[in-house]
Amino acid sequence: MAFPLTPDETEALLLSLRVSTVAVFSGLPFALALALFLARVRFPGKIVVDGIVHLPLVLPPVAIGFLLLVLFGTREGPGAWLYQTFGIRFVFSWTGAVLASSLITLPFQVRAIRLALESADPGLDLAARTLGAGWWDRLATVTLPLAVPGIVAGAITAFAASLGEFGAIITFVSNIPGETRTLPLAIYSALQSPGGEAEAARLSLISIVLALVFMTLAELAQRRLKR
Amino acid sequence: MSVVVEIKHRFGDFALDVAFAAEDGVTSLFGPSGAGKTSAINAVAGLFKPDAGRIVIAGRTVFDARVFVPPEHRRIGYVFQDSRLFPHMSVADNLRYGWRRASRRMAESEIARIVDMLGLGPLLARASRALSGGEKSRVALGRALLSSPDLLLLDEPLAALDAARRAEILPYLERLRETGLPMLHVSHSVDEVARLADKVAMLRDGRVTAQGSVFDLLVRMEAIGAVLDTQVEGHRDGLTVLGFDGGRLLVPEIAREGRVRVRLRAEDILVAREEPQRISANNILPATVVSANGGDVQLALGNSRMMARITRASAARLALAPGVGVFAIVKSVIVDH
Numbered sequence: 207m208a209f210p211l212t213p214d215e216t217e218a219l220l221l222s223l224r225v226s227t228v229a230v231f232s233g234l235p236f237a238l239a240l241a242l243f244l245a246r247v248r249f250p251g252k253i254v255v256d257g258i259v260h261l262p263l264v265l266p267p268v269a270i271g272f273l274l275l276v277l278f279g280t281r282e283g284p285g286a287w288l289y290q291t292f293g294i295r296f297v298f299s300w301t302g303a304v305l306a307s308s309l310i311t312l313p314f315q316v317r318a319i320r321l322a323l324e325s326a327d328p329g330l331d332l333a334a335r336t337l338g339a340g341w342w343d344r345l346a347t348v349t350l351p352l353a354v355p356g357i358v359a360g361a362i363t364a365f366a367a368s369l370g371e372f373g374a375i376i377t378f379v380s381n382i383p384g385e386t387r388t389l390p391l392a393i394y395s396a397l398q399s400p401g402g403e404a405e406a407a408r409l410s411l412i413s414i415v416l417a418l419v420f421m422t423l424a425e426l427a428q429r430r431l432k433r
Numbered sequence: 434m435s436v437v438v439e440i441k442h443r444f445g446d447f448a449l450d451v452a453f454a455a456e457d458g459v460t461s462l463f464g465p466s467g468a469g470k471t472s473a474i475n476a477v478a479g480l481f482k483p484d485a486g487r488i489v490i491a492g493r494t495v496f497d498a499r500v501f502v503p504p505e506h507r508r509i510g511y512v513f514q515d516s517r518l519f520p521h522m523s524v525a526d527n528l529r530y531g532w533r534r535a536s537r538r539m540a541e542s543e544i545a546r547i548v549d550m551l552g553l554g555p556l557l558a559r560a561s562r563a564l565s566g567g568e569k570s571r572v573a574l575g576r577a578l579l580s581s582p583d584l585l586l587l588d589e590p591l592a593a594l595d596a597a598r599r600a601e602i603l604p605y606l607e608r609l610r611e612t613g614l615p616m617l618h619v620s621h622s623v624d625e626v627a628r629l630a631d632k633v634a635m636l637r638d639g640r641v642t643a644q645g646s647v648f649d650l651l652v653r654m655e656a657i658g659a660v661l662d663t664q665v666e667g668h669r670d671g672l673t674v675l676g677f678d679g680g681r682l683l684v685p686e687i688a689r690e691g692r693v694r695v696r697l698r699a700e701d702i703l704v705a706r707e708e709p710q711r712i713s714a715n716n717i718l719p720a721t722v723v724s725a726n727g728g729d730v731q732l733a734l735g736n737s738r739m740m741a742r743i744t745r746a747s748a749a750r751l752a753l754a755p756g757v758g759v760f761a762i763v764k765s766v767i768v769d770h
Contacts, residue, residue: 333517335504336478337580338534347530351521 215409217384218392225303225388226368230315230361233308237315237360238350244316245323260317262310271377274306278378302379303386307371311364318363318428322356323349359427366420369413389413436460436584436615440476440486440496449473449483451641453634459616461626461647464636470619473636474586477617478511479504491583491615508536510577510585514593516569518561524572525557531580539581551575551605567598571605578609585609587618591625603628603769607694627651627660627696628769652731652740658697659739665690672715675766679734683715684766696767699742703762704730706751716763725753732761 211219240259244252262270278285278296288294296302326349334344350357372390379386381395393409396402436455441448449469453460462470476483479495479502487497490509495502510531518527528548532539548554551571556564564572570590577585590606591599606629609616620626626633626647634644635654643650651657661682663675668686675682675693682695708717720732720739725748732739739761753759 327517329513329515329517330519332480332504333511333513334519334530335480336507336509336511337531337576338505338508338536339530340505343534348519 211408211412212405214383215392215405218387218389218409219412221300221384221386222369222388222390225300225307226365228301229304229307229311229368230365232304233312233315233364234357234361237312237319237364238357240312240316241319241323242345242349245320260313263313267306267310267371267373268377270310271306271374274302274309274374274378278302278305296379298379298382298386300379300385303371303375303388306374306378307368310371310374311367314364314367315357315360318356318360319353320356322353322359326352355427355430359424362420362424362427366417366424369416369420435489435491436477436617437487437489438473438477440473440483440488442472442476442481442483442485444472447639449476449639451634451636451639453641453644455615455617455632457613457615458631459610459618459629460632460634461618461620461630462636463620463623463626463630463633464642465621468636469639470621470636471588474511474588474617474619477584478509478586479507493583505534508581508583510580510582512570512573512577512585512587512590514589516566516573516593518564518569518572518576520562522561523557524553524559524561524564527561527572528553528557528576528579531576535579535581537581539579544579547575547578550608551578565598566594567601570594570598570602574602574605574609578614583615585614585616587616589619589621591622592620607769611692623651623655623657627657628694649738652738657740658699658702658742659737661695661697661737663693663695665693677735677737679720679737680718682718682763682766684768687768693768696769697739697763698765698767699729699740701764701766702732702739702741703764704732704741704743704747704751704753705760705762706757708760709762712762714762714764716761716766718761718763720759720761722753722755722757722759724755732759734761 244256275297277283278288280286280289280295280297285296296305330348330352331344334348339347370390372394375386375388376391381387381391387395389409389412393406396406396409439452441450447469449472451469451473462473464470475481477488482501483496488495490507494500495507519530532544551574553571553575556568556572561572591602594602610629618629630647632644633647633650635642635650643654648660651660661677663677663682666674666676666681671686672683673686675684675695718734720734723731723733723738728743728745728748730741730743730748730753732741741761
C-alpha cells in the first residue's frame, strides 16, 4: 500500500472532515433543544416524538436522501423558495452533504445529551432556583455545564458516524469530486473504476483508523460523565 | 419580621395541613420523619404550589389564592440536607452564585464577615467536589447567607453528618442565631432543637400538634429536664456562675462569657420538700410544683420550667401537688460547646 495519499484522496479526506465538523456543529443547537425538550417536558405522545427523532437511525439512508431531494430540490417546494429568495442551494453542494449528515447523526447527539441531562441531580436545579436563578440562567450556569461530558460524547459519536455516511449523500447531492465526494463516496468510486482496489483499500484503512480514534474519544467522554 | 404559614396540600395518601408562625430567631419544625416537616419548608421556599392557604414572608405575601411567587424571587436562603453545592464550580463560585443574583447585593465587608464566621477562607479556592461533608455544609450555609435572604430555611442541616462533623457545624449555627436572621429549621433531633431553637412547632402526620417557646415545649412534650438560656455572671473556685430567669446554676468552669444555652436531663433533677443540708450538689434551687403526673414533676422557677423525673412512689411520698413549694436539686448541667 502506498502512502502518502494522492491529491484526490487527500481532497476526499479533507472534505469528509469538513462536512462532518460542520454537520456536528450545525446539528448541536437542534440536538440540545430536542434533548432538553425530551428530558424535561412531560406530555402525551412523547414516545412518538422520541420515535421521530430516532428515525434516521433505522431508516434507509437512501430514503432520507430521497426525502431531502424532494424537500430541497431547486425546482419546486421549500427548496425552490429557498433558492429563489435567498440563493441558498443544497443539491449538488457540500452544504447539502452537511445537511444530510447532520440529520442522520442527530439521534446520536440527542441521545447522549438527553442521558446526561437525565442523570443530573434535579436538586441542583432547585438549589439554583432558591439562589435566585431564572430558567435561562439555570440552563446556562447549571444544566448545560453539567451536561458537557454528554454533549462532547454525543458530538464525537455523531462526528464518527457522519464520516461514514454514504447513501443519503450520494442520493441527495450526488458524487462530485471536491464538492460532495467524501471518503465513502471516494471508496465507492475507486471500486467502480478498473484497478482501483488498492485505492479503495487505502481509503478504507483511513476510515477504520478515524472511526476507532473517535469512538475511543467518545467512550472516554462518556466515562467522565459517569464519574 | 415574621413568617406566617397556613397551607393545605395533598400528596397521594398524605395530607399536609399546617399552620404556624415564626418570628425573629430560630423556629424549629420538630417531629418524626414523615411528619411533613420538609414539605412544609419546601412550600415556604416555593418548590411546590400548595392546594390552598397562604404564606407571608417579612410582610410580603408570596403565596395565596391569587399569588405564587416562584422560588427565585422569594428572597429565601435554603440549606438542603445534602448541601447541593454545584460540583462544576469552585467554593468561591458557589458562594458568589446567590450573591450575584440578589436584589440587594451584600457589601464586600459583610461577605468577609460571613466567610470569617463560617471559617471558609481556606476553602475558597478548592473544588467543591473535594470537600468533606462538614465543609460542604458550611459552604452551603455561606452560599445561602450571601444571597441576603429575608428568611433562612435549614432542612436537617446536621442529619447527614457524623457526630464529629455535627459538633463542628453546631457552633456556626449558634453564631448564626446570634445574628438575629429569621430561620426556619427542620429537625427530628431533640438535641439539635434544644441547642438552636427559640420557638418550636411540633409536627405529626402532617399537622402541627403544638407550638410555643422551646423552653416550655421541649420540657412539656419531650420530657427533657430543661432548656435554659443563661448569662455568665462570673467564675470562681473552678466554677462558673450562670444566671437565668429563675435562679443561678454553678457548673464546672467554662471558658465562655455572655449567653450560654444549657440543658438538664429530667433524670438529673431531684426534688426535696425541705432544703437539704450538707449535700454535695452545688445547685439547690427553690421551685414551685406546676403539675405532678405520676413521676413526671413539672416545676416553675421564675419564668423557667423544669421537668424532674422521679419514681411514682417518691412523688406520692412527698405529696407533690400543684402549688407546693419544693427544692430542685440539679445533679448535672449539660453545656454545649
